[in-house]
Amino acid sequence: MKTIDLRSDTITRPSQAMRQAMMIAEVGDDVFGDDPTVNELERYVAELFEREASLFMPSGTMANQVCLKVHSSPGWELLCDRDCHVVNYEAAGPAVHSSLLVNLLSTDRGMVTAEMIQQNIRPINLHCPLTKMVTLENSHNRHGGTILPQDEILRVREVCDEHGLILHLDGARIWNVHVATGLSLPELTKPFDSISVCLSKGLGAPVGSMILGSAEFIDRCRRERKLFGGGMRQAGIIAAAGLYALKNNLERLTEDHANARNLAEGLNQFQMLSVDLSRVETNIVLADISGPETVESVLGKMKDVGVLAVPFGPKRIRMVTHLDVTRSDCNEALDQIREVFN
Ligand SMILES: *Cc1c(COP(=O)(O)O)cnc(C)c1O
Numbered sequence: 239m240k241t242i243d244l245r246s247d248t249i250t251r252p253s254q255a256m257r258q259a260m261m262i263a264e265v266g267d268d269v270f271g272d273d274p275t276v277n278e279l280e281r282y283v284a285e286l287f288e289r290e291a292s293l294f295m296p297s298g299t300m301a302n303q304v305c306l307k308v309h310s311s312p313g314w315e316l317l318c319d320r321d322c323h324v325v326n327y328e329a330a331g332p333a334v335h336s337s338l339l340v341n342l343l344s345t346d347r348g349m350v351t352a353e354m355i356q357q358n359i360r361p362i363n364l365h366c367p368l369t370k371m372v373t374l375e376n377s378h379n380r381h382g383g384t385i386l387p388q389d390e391i392l393r394v395r396e397v398c399d400e401h402g403l404i405l406h407l408d409g410a411r412i413w414n415v416h417v418a419t420g421l422s423l424p425e426l427t428k429p430f431d432s433i434s435v436c437l438s439k440g441l442g443a444p445v446g447s448m449i450l451g452s453a454e455f456i457d458r459c460r461r462e463r464k465l466f467g468g469g470m471r472q473a474g475i476i477a478a479a480g481l482y483a484l485k486n487n488l489e490r491l492t493e494d495h496a497n498a499r500n501l502a503e504g505l506n507q508f509q510m511l512s513v514d515l516s517r518v519e520t521n522i523v524l525a526d527i528s529g530p531e532t533v534e535s536v537l538g539k540m541k542d543v544g545v546l547a548v549p550f551g552p553k554r555i556r557m558v559t560h561l562d563v564t565r566s567d568c569n570e571a572l573d574q575i576r577e578v579f580n
Contacts, residue, residue, distance in 0.1 A: 242571045243546045244501075247411075247494070247521060247560035250442040256482045263478035267471050268294075269464070275474030279481050283448045286484070287433065288424040291456035293449045294477055296468045298323075298410045301434035301447040303331040304462045306371070308455065309404045309432065312337035315367040317358055319345045321380035323408055324373050335466075339367050347517070348378030349386050352393035359401050372398060375408040376426070377415050380550070382514070383498070383522030383558075385415050388426065395429035405429060410436040410447070414520040417491045431455070440491050440521060441483035442561040445476045487561060494521040497559040497568045504572040505557075510536075510579055523557045524550060543574040 243249050252260065266272030276294050284292040295301040302324050306316070316332060318325060320342035324332065332338040343354050350372060360366040372394065376386040398405045407430040409415075416423050427433045432451040437443040449459050463469060470476075502518040502525075505511045511525045527536055533549045540547060550556040559568065 239544045240570070241544045241546060242563060242567045242574075244557035244559065244563065244571065245546050245548045247439040247558045250438075250440075250561045252442065252444050252479055255486070256442070256479050259482040260475050260478045263474045265472040265474035268473045269469040269471060273472060273474040273477070275481070276470075276477040279477040280448075282481060282484065283435075284450065286423055287427055287450050289427075289433075289450045290453040291451065293456050293459050293463065294470075294473060294480070295434075295447045295449055295463065296445065296470065298408075298434060298436045298438075298447040299328045299331065300463070300466055300468050301449050302373075302406075302408055303328060303335050304459050304466060304468075305406050305432045305434060305449055305451075306332055306338065306373075307336045308458045308462050309371060309406065310336050310338060313339065313367060314370040315339045315341055315360070316371045316373065317341050317343060317350060317355055317369065317403075318373045319343055319348050319350050319375065319378070319381075321348065321378070322373060322375045323379055323410065324375070326380065338371075341369075347384040347386075348375060348381040349390055350374060350394065351390055352397045355394060355397045355403070359403075369401075369403065371404045371406065373406040373408055374430075375410075377411045377418075377520045377522070379411070379522065382517040382524040382556075383411070383414065383520035384517055385418060385519045388419070388421060391429050404431050406431060407433045409433050411439055411520065413440060413488055414491055414495070417489060418495055418520050437480040437483055440494060440560055441480075441487045443476070443479040443483040446480045448480075490561075491521065493565075494559040494561070495519075497521075497563065497565055498523050498557075500565065501557060501559065501568045501572065504569075505575070508575065508579055521559045523559075525555050525557070527553045527555070539578045540575060543578055545571045545574050
């Protein structure tokens, strides 16, 4: 039986052409700054985002956590959406690595608004924590791949400037926002002091994330990466996959978005599932289960017919379209799910 794996866009495997690029990559010791392919990737990504510098990181988690650490001092307060990756899926990183106090805000579609920030900045006095940082996530994973409104991001930047707050972007899936909105990567990310992006999600590289920021910030991140144990030696092998991914797999993300919409509309036809179609803006589909079935039973039955998804709350499942599933795979998945539940 064929398996259609919609658990995440992280499951993509390097293609033959990507492996070829990896095989012929020139390498050196990147901890000495000697890996030409890593250096090329860092230059390429910095130019893509029109930033002074970028840094190759082993994972998105380390990328976010190194940014928070370099920006902050212990005891600072971080404002973010309550469903953000930085807090929910990075193993308590802000507390463990940076001794940050986190204020989790309830938002609509993941957008921490300028007004919310204004309302949550504490007075500066002896008693209160110092509210010093904000992180946004775009697209927003737990809200269903939703896109943050760019005009509101600009207002957030203004409030951060007024109050001396640092603004970080978890842009693991900023690529999806770029192709969905047509806004350029520099335009989407200009308001942020630092940015993390993932090469190993929809872009299809096997490993790697990047941090972007000022040259001075990136220098400090390089040291912090070493401290985290993330200094890599002949990393050109994997940097080559990142370069290949950026040059070949970026614009095609529109296919994933069209497939997600098709899948969402199909799932919405089934009585026991409902999808908020207004939230299907990129490659993520959240389906709510109505009736007595549990998430476990629904996922179990789907797995029995070769369709994989992940639990995403007590009555919710998540499916993600990606490079390794085609439109016909999505239609086949819908057929299989229909069989099971009829
Ligand atoms: C995947 C992801 C990351 C990075 O997670 P890793 O498991 O370290 O790859 C960060 N932020 C968001 C929103 C993500 O989806």
